[in-house]
Amino acid sequence: MAQWRRFLNFLHRGRVARAIDEELQFHVDERVDELMAEGLSESDARSQAARQFGNATLYRERTRNLNVSQILEDLFDDAAYALRSLGRSPAFTAAAVITLALGIGATTAIYSVVRTVWLRPLPFRDPGRVVRIWETNLPLGIHTFSASTMNYLSWCEPRVCRNSGCGARSAPAGRAWCGSSSPRAWSSLARAEQPVWP
Amino acid sequence: MNKQNNDVLQGTLSLLVLRALEARGKMHGYALTGHIQKASADLLRVEEGSLYPALHRMEQDGWVQAEWGLTEKGRKARFYSLTPRGAGQLAVERESWERLTKGVSRVLRYA
Numbered sequence: 001m002a003q004w005r006r007f008l009n010f011l012h013r014g015r016v017a018r019a020i021d022e023e024l025q026f027h028v029d030e031r032v033d034e035l036m037a038e039g040l041s042e043s044d045a046r047s048q049a050a051r052q053f054g055n056a057t058l059y060r061e062r063t064r065n066l067n068v069s070q071i072l073e074d075l076f077d078d079a080a081y082a083l084r085s086l087g088r089s090p091a092f093t094a095a096a097v098i099t100l101a102l103g104i105g106a107t108t109a110i111y112s113v114v115r116t117v118w119l120r121p122l123p124f125r126d127p128g129r130v131v132r133i134w135e136t137n138l139p140l141g142i143h144t145f146s147a148s149t150m151n152y153l154s155w156c157e158p159r160v161c162r163n164s165g166c167g168a169r170s171a172p173a174g175r176a177w178c179g180s181s182s183p184r185a186w187s188s189l190a191r192a193e194q195p196v197w198p
Numbered sequence: 199m200n201k202q203n204n205d206v207l208q209g210t211l212s213l214l215v216l217r218a219l220e221a222r223g224k225m226h227g228y229a230l231t232g233h234i235q236k237a238s239a240d241l242l243r244v245e246e247g248s249l250y251p252a253l254h255r256m257e258q259d260g261w262v263q264a265e266w267g268l269t270e271k272g273r274k275a276r277f278y279s280l281t282p283r284g285a286g287q288l289a290v291e292r293e294s295w296e297r298l299t300k301g302v303s304r305v306l307r308y309a
Contacts, residue, residue, distance in 0.1 A: 059247035
C-alpha cells in the first residue's frame with residue numbers, strides 16, 4: 001500500500017518535495033522565532049537553528065525517499081540521462097538507430113520468407129508455381145484487370161497452344177503478367193489435379 | 199554537551215513520538231521536539247531534523263496521520279495525530295522498552 005503510494009507520488013514528485021521543504025522550513029522558522037525571542041540576533045538565531053536541526057539536506061532526502069518511489073525515480077533519471085547522452089552525440093545515435101533498423105528489418109524479412117516457405121506454405125501442392133493471371137488493355141490505359149474465365153479457357157484451348165506455343169503469348173490483350181493472390185481466392189485450386197499453368 | 203545524555207537511543211524515537219501524540223493530541227513536528235525535551239526535563243534531545251524521516255515513516259506505516267493546518271501564529275504546519283494502529287504500536291513498543299530497561303538494570307545490579 002505504502003509502496004503503491006510511493007509509485008503514485010512519483011507522478012507529482014515536485015509537489016511532494018515542495019511540501020516536505022515547507023514542513024522542514026516551518027520547523028526552522030519556528031526555532032528562529034523562539035531564539036530571537038530569547039534575545040539572539042537574527043543571524044545568530046538562524047545559524048543556531050540550523051545547527052540544532054542537523055544535516056538538513058540528509059533529512060530532506062530521507063523524508064523524500066520515504067514518499068517517492070526510489071526505483072521509479074532512478075529509472076526515470078537514467079532514461080533522461082541516456083536521452084541527453086544520445087542527443088550530445090548525434091553521429092553515434094544515427095549509427096545505432098540505423099544498425100537497429102537494418103537488423104530488425106532484415107530479421108523481419110528473413111522471418112517472412114521462412115514463414116511462407118517453411119512454416120506456413122500456401123495450402124497447394126506446389127505453391128511456388130501458383131500464379132495469378134492479369135490482362136492488360138493498353139489502349140484504355142489499364143495495366144491490370146482480372147482475366148475472365150472465358151478468356152482463360154480459350155487461352156488453354158489445345159488449338160491456341162499448338163499455334164503459338166503458349167497461351168499467354170496468344171492472349172488478345174498482348175502480354176500476361178504474374179502477381180500473387182491470397183490463398184482464399186485460390187482455394188479452388190487446392191483440388192486441382194493438374195498444374196494450372198502449362 | 200555530553201553525547202550520552204543527549205542522543206536519543208536508536209529505535210526509541212517512534213516510542214517517544216507515539217507517546218507524545220497520545221498525551222497531547224494533535225501536534226506539529228516542532229511542537230513534538232519541544233514536548234519531548236520538556237517532558238524529559240531536558241535529558242533527551244532529539245536531533246530535530248531526524249524527527250521528520252521518522253514521522254513520515256510512521257505515517258506510511260499508518261501509525262500516525264498528518265494534515266496541514268494553521269498554527270496560532272497563522273503559519274502553515276503539518277499536524278500529526280495518533281491512529282488506532284499507532285495506539286496499538288505504542289502499547290507494543292512501551293512493553294518492549296520496559297522489558298529492555300528492566301533487563302538492563304538487573305544486569306547492572308547483578309553482583
